Amino acid sequence: MVKSKVKQKIVIIIPTYNEVGNIKSVVSSISKIRKQLSNYSLQILFVDDNSPDNTAKEILRIAKTHPFVKLLKNKRKGGLGAAYKKGMRYAIDKLGPDIIFQFDADLSHNPAKIPDFVHEIENGADLVLGSRYIKGGGIPSNWPLHRKFLSYAGNIFIRTTMFNFAIHDWTTGYRAITRDVVKKISPSLSHSAFNGYTYQIGFLVKSIQAGYKIGEVPFYFVDRTYGSSKLGPEYIFNTLRYIMKVRIQEIINHRIFKFIITGGIGALIQLSFLQVYRTMMPFQLAFFLSIETAIISNFIFSNLWTFADRKLKAIQIPGKFFAFNLASGGSILIQQVIAILGEKFIGLYPLYTLSVISYKLILDTGTIFAVTGILIGMFWNFFAYSNIIWKSKK
Numbered sequence: 001m002v003k004s005k006v007k008q009k010i011v012i013i014i015p016t017y018n019e020v021g022n023i024k025s026v027v028s029s030i031s032k033i034r035k036q037l038s039n040y041s042l043q044i045l046f047v048d049d050n051s052p053d054n055t056a057k058e059i060l061r062i063a064k065t066h067p068f069v070k071l072l073k074n075k076r077k078g079g080l081g082a083a084y085k086k087g088m089r090y091a092i093d094k095l096g097p098d099i100i101f102q103f104d105a106d107l108s109h110n111p112a113k114i115p116d117f118v119h120e121i122e123n124g125a126d127l128v129l130g131s132r133y134i135k136g137g138g139i140p141s142n143w144p145l146h147r148k149f150l151s152y153a154g155n156i157f158i159r160t161t162m163f164n165f166a167i168h169d170w171t172t173g174y175r176a177i178t179r180d181v182v183k184k185i186s187p188s189l190s191h192s193a194f195n196g197y198t199y200q201i202g203f204l205v206k207s208i209q210a211g212y213k214i215g216e217v218p219f220y221f222v223d224r225t226y227g228s229s230k231l232g233p234e235y236i237f238n239t240l241r242y243i244m245k246v247r248i249q250e251i252i253n254h255r256i257f258k259f260i261i262t263g264g265i266g267a268l269i270q271l272s273f274l275q276v277y278r279t280m281m282p283f284q285l286a287f288f289l290s291i292e293t294a295i296i297s298n299f300i301f302s303n304l305w306t307f308a309d310r311k312l313k314a315i316q317i318p319g320k321f322f323a324f325n326l327a328s329g330g331s332i333l334i335q336q337v338i339a340i341l342g343e344k345f346i347g348l349y350p351l352y353t354l355s356v357i358s359y360k361l362i363l364d365t366g367t368i369f370a371v372t373g374i375l376i377g378m379f380w381n382f383f384a385y386s387n388i389i390w391k392s393k394k
């Protein structure tokens, strides 16, 4: 017996606020695509926030003759993100979609592109962005210069801040998302900070962080002909603030950053303790002890913070601390050797004149030697920490 192939399901979520004049045309243009995508069953899910212009009534009127149209109603205006959250939850719980689309009611998003999004997903993408900034896409040519500039510059700023140049349109509202991504990412956006337009950038950033494959489909953004934009200046502000926050968090959570801060604290400890110890004992001994104090501080910070995910067991600590001392000794040796080489062969200052040189604020060859020594020493330290002392168990 041949099993009949179950059709995959697509749900197109369209949040609406005062879009009464757009409902009929958006439904009829998506209807045409529905016929093209005969391998899929396609539904439209409107999420209306009790629009004063009676958008909901119009949706219900159209739904009578278009059974694939559904409506979710909110009591009051709660923001784009809140509308999407509600729509996504309902779709996942009640409609069993394989793919969820995000779509605007104002027909700025050309529905003829829907099959291209589906195609990208069939080819392995988890989340597909409708992109205005790749070949074949664009923004309206009649936009005033400042709006064009904001649109381009905003996206270039986000790409640079995120240090991700593979994605070209971070703020697009035209997207296709697989069920798995929606299920995985939605819980992390439950906070009310994501009830507005920040939902869009938040969803994308979290999907990238989770390692999902992002695809892009070019499209020409068309200006709305009916109704008015709900975007305000706070949109730009909130989006940029979110991006900066995410990046700062990413940097702070980065192991290299923690390693550098740990080393910096170590250096401060060494200098301060040197001042204390030298009042109590001969300089050589004070110097040695101050280094050891810094090593202990580095070891504690590394174990509790930089390598907290690989924290040592109590039983390992004595052996590993000994190895840590050897590694640190190695790095001091490297720095000394480079400094001595610099001095011997080119007649330059030894390493510890670095402070004097930087005081003069002249980047001469001596400084370069000293900085090189420190960098190679740090490189060695990081290598030894992550591959020997806090070796990953995998």
Ligand SMILES: Nc1nc2c(ncn2[C@@H]2O[C@H](COP(=O)(O)OP(=O)(O)OP(=O)(O)O)[C@@H](O)[C@H]2O)c(=O)[nH]1
Residues within 6 Å of the ligand: 014, 015, 016, 017, 018, 019, 047, 048, 049, 077, 078, 079, 080, 083, 103, 104, 105, 106, 108, 173, 224, 228, 229, 230, 231
């Ligand atoms: N349910 C609901 N829908 C909203 C809300 N804010 C915006 N929308 C809808 O979200 C979609 C996108 O809003 P638009 O105002 O078109 O914003 P935009 O597309 O980013 O910008 P323009 O096209 O330039 O106006 C439209 O379908 C709006 O009706 C809201 O608070 N609640």
Ligand SMILES: [Mg+2]
Residues within 6 Å of the ligand: 104, 106, 108, 224
């Ligand atoms: Mg719009």
